[in-house]
Amino acid sequence: MSHMWTFQRVGGLDQVVFKNANDIINLPDLDPKLWVALSCPTIGLDFDERTLALLDSDKDGRIRIPDILDAISWTRDKIISFDSILKTSETLPLSQIDTSTPSGNKLSVTAHSILASLNKSNVDYLSQDDIQQCIKTNADKLYNGDLIFPASSELSPEMQTFIQTAIQTTGAKKDMSGQDGIDLNIATTFVDNLKTWLQWQTKISNTQTPFGENSAEIWKLIQQLKPKIDDYFLRIELAQYAPQAQTALNVDEKYIVPTQNGLLSDEALAELPLSKIDTTNALDLVNGLNPLWKAKISRFKTLVASSLYNPDQLTPQEWQDIQQSLQAYATLISAKPEMAQLTVEIEPSASIEDMSNSVITKLANDDLLNEFKQMVEQDNKTPISASDVLVLEKLVLFHKHLYRLLVNFVSFADFFTPKTRAAFQLGNLYIDGRCATLCVAVDNIAKHSTMANYSELCLLYCECTRHGQKQLIAAAMTAGQGDLLIEGRNGVFIDNEGNDWDANVVKIITKPISIQQAILAPYQRIGRCITEQINKWASSKDADVEKSSEQALQNPANKFDIGKSVGIFAAIGLAVGAIGTALASIFQAIFSLTWWQFPLFFVGIFLIISGPSVILAWLKLRRRTLGPLLEASGWAINGQVKINLMLGGLLTSKAELPTNAKRNLHDPMKQRHQKLIVIFWLAILLGVGATAGWLWHEGYLDHYIKQHNQEQTQNKTDTTTNIDK
Template sequence: MNHMWTFQRVGGLDQVVFKNTNDIINLSNLDPKLWVALSCPTTGLNFDERTLALLDVDQDGRIRIPDILDAISWTNDKVVSFDKILQSSDILPLNQIDTTTQQGHKLVVTAHSILANLNKNQQDYLTQDDVQQSIKINASKLYNGDLIFPPSAELSSAMQTFIQSAIKITGAEKDMSGQDGINLDIATTFVHNLQTWLQWQTNISKTQTPFGENRAEIWKLVQILKPKIDDYFLRIELAQYAPQAQTALNVNEKYIVPTENGLLSDEALAELPLSKIDTSSSLDLVNGLNPLWKDKITQFKSLIASSLTNPDQLTQSEWQHIQTSLEAYTSLINTKPEMVQLKVTIPPTGSIEDIPAKLIANMADDKLLTEFQQMVEQDNKTPISASDVLILEKLVLFHKHLYRLLVNFASFSDFFSLEKTAAFQLGKLYIDGRCATLCVAVDNIAKHAVLSNYSELCLLYCECTRHGQKQLIAAAITAGQGDLLIEGRNGVFIDNEGNDWDANVVKIISKPISIQQAIWEPYQRIGRLITEQINKWASTKDAEIEKSSAQVIQNPENKFDIGKSVGVFAAIGLAIGAIGTALATIFQAIFSLSWWQFPLVIIGLFLIISGPSVILAWLKLRRRTLGPLLEASGWAINGQVKINLLLGGLLTSKAQLPANAKRNLRDPMRIGTKKPIIILLLAIVIGIGITAAWFWHKGYLHQFFEPQKQQQITNNSNTEKEK
């Protein structure tokens, strides 16, 4: 609690800074509320997968704060100094292993044995590759120190059968080679279950019944036939009690009518009585039986014939006697012992009942178990123990990756450094002349979009494919404009390993991207509105012309009447006059301003048109956060982790020419007048317009327009009188 922490305010959060070894060792004393992340998934990360698997001790697919603290404590107990952890070195010097403990000394001996097997006797350090090669070499050996034995061909046939049966009945674990095998716990449990089962079968065999060796088969048939035989005798008693109900107790005619396919339904027949119901007190085991039950009754008859007075008839008392004779046998069968179950990686696929009795008796003998125990003892004496190799692998990986995990979990310094790639950044998406670097993994787009919408980021959900593989990503677009970002567009996704994937946009969450977009968006909306109206007007007029042309063709007498169109032309003239008057008023107001007022007018118009859009976009851009985006991908984040305008502009880069590049503005494919002529004509038009406006302002043009305007009014008046 007395440790002096250093925090950096980044992304709206106070993030811890790891300046030295003590900062890492004392992380257990840091309030969890001051960690940037509380948990993260083990998939969809730009991080070493094996390290994540070792951190996920409970194998629930998530990494939490206790998992990281346990890894720090475990590593600190194995090394001399924690200083090398801050360097994220690929190598683990052997002198960094603490040899003051018995386990540390054994690890150093194992490390030297690994290097000797790899012909690296002069090397005084271990790498992840060294450990992986050692695991591969040992995996091919029967005695490799993992204390797990698959049914290898190197073993005797009896031992192979023992291991295969144990895998099927009790379960298995993966050995170093990846094969299914058993350890001593599985073997011991397997033999114990066999002995328990064998003792139960012995007790059953000693149970006295009048049926000898046929008791098991008779007992199974009794369990199957009991409901039907009991039903038959009950119907017999009812028929004897109420003879008038005998017809109702037998088969109703409607139940034996063939179905549409011409066949009788087995399900319907199975529910019918076992035999014809009459007043007799016995069941005829030969004649009149339900076809679906006849085979089982015949088999039952052959087994119990010696116990019947009449081998073709079964009385109710004889049926009760058979069941009574099997009560002790039934009671013992119902006390079937429960087999001990182990928690194993590979669950069992069979039961002891599938094993022949003779084989059970052979494997239940302690001889095979004793032989397996000797194999385990020999494997445990292997110079390079698998357990020690795994500890060395874990130490090498934590030594290399633990610090990077901390700066992507306790803090997000890798993300805000802009020089490194954060663990959740999967690669870069190139699309529409831009490169988006904030790309995260997505499992379900619909579910992901619900939460990520609160990040206020413009997101492109892309389906990426490569060589038959497919993955889903969400890319944040934080610079440029979004006019051409539409569903269905294609791009290229480059993962962190340099592999290129074909990316197709399948969903877009539209949000403000930049201030530049907000400035031009009102003008683009006005332009789109004008274009839509012009297109609508043109379409309407085209339809009207087509309709009128069709009418003229169909009826030639409908000719154009100039008299009827005078009013239309007069209205058009009035409209043109009104537009001219409005323009004149605007120009008069403009030219009445002083020179210094022109910029203010332009700025005012800009603020009126673009101001609201810019303010609204600025407010939304300030609310952009990383938290909801990562939460949607399975993270648990403390706070929002804001993305400001500067960071947003850096996360998405736009296409720019190199600093030393030259640009040739002459486009050989351009059609039209040369640029100087266009500029000259444009200048002439602007000059004429300004001159005309000035003349109008001075009143020089009034004498030309006033007579025309008066004449137009007179014409309109005459037209009205004629009407």
């Protein structure tokens, strides 16, 4: 609590500023409620994937606050100062490794060994590329320090068999080269399982039975035949008890009728009795057997012949005696030991039960296990140990990427800095003369749009394809207009690596985009309304003309009625006159204004038409927020993270000519319709002349002329009176 934090109000919430190393070191003391994010996914980010994998220690696909704090604590124990982390350097200076501890000193030795193996002994820093080259160089070596050994041809045949069998029955791990191998834990567990199995098999073989080495086979046959033989003897007892039921106890004819393909079903035969049922108190082991069980009965007869009074028959008592003689054997069989199981990358594909006792005895020898232990000890003494290389890789990656993670998780400094991009911004979408930079990953469009709708952002959901690959993105349009943003439009998505993807708009969440759109929207709606009404009127008139023409052709007796036409022309004249009078009144009122009232008049008209639309759009644009958009992509955000008008203008840029460009306004492709213009003005003049003629014919002009003459006479009289006075 004694640390002095610095906060900056950005995006509608207070965000911590990382000014020095102490801000990072004291981050565990910062209230989690003051972090911008609480968790984020490990996929769909413009961030180093290997670093995210190392941060996600529990492999649940999420990065949370404890994961970041653990990374800070782990890194703090390995380096001298956190000041170099603020620089987000691509390399780790060897002088930054804390050699005051045995583990740190070992890392320093390993780092120098890596550089020496790469012929960089004169270099005093380590990069991620150096680590990758070291891993690649040592991967094919048998002793590479990873303590995992595949069945390499460099090993003896006996050791190769040992490793291969352990992989098949116990499991495997991937070594540095990506091959399947075993470590000391797998080898020890494998040998222990072999010894346990061998001890159990020894107890079984030492158990005395009348059948000697045939006991195991006889026991398996008994397990298979017991239900059928018991069923047979039960049916015999029922036949002896109720002879009239003997027919019902045998096979019904309908069950042995061939199927459509002329064959009997094995499933049907398996359900039938073992042999013919009569009152004979013995099972004939030769004749009358169910064909499906005959082979097993024959083998059973051969193995237990010494225990039968009649080698061709089995009595109920002999059946019970045979099972009783194997009781001790059965007890050991049911006590089969459980083999130890390990958590491995490659699951076992076979079982020890499938191995012969001779092979088990050979592999369970301690000599092979001791030889493997010596291999592990030698591998552990390798100057460049794989475990130390992985620790160095983690340190280099955290040193390089930890600060960027903090300014994209604890705060959103990268998002609110115009020249940088946040970790969740995957690239730029170019469409409709604009470039949208706020493009986030989407897994499921339907699920994502439900939550993202609350962001009040106009979102374009695009399906992006490139060389057989596909990804889904949501792009926020925060500037310009949305008239031509429709589903099905194509654009180009450029990811942060410079790869171009074909983008197709598959869904749109329509929201206000800009104030400019709000100003023009009412006029566009009025224009569309007028166009629709004209289209409807023209369509109806066209239909009326077509209908009238058909009626005239069908009934030639109908003649042109001049009376009706005069009425129609009179009505049209009255309408035109009314419109003219209204326009005259409006223009008279306008021109009666003084010069300074003209701007106020047009401002008032603008406020009446566009004012409500602009106010509503402004209120909605103020509610634009980043939180729901990221929440839909799997983030957990503290607060709203507002997107104001200025930031919205930066997130979507419109097409603009360069500052030093010249523009030629002469368009050679623009058609000049001179004849049409002349015809248009002639039509206007003819219309005005026809209207004036009709008004004169009806006497309207005489009235206006008399009224005008009276006004002129009155004006002259007034003027004369004034002069006399």
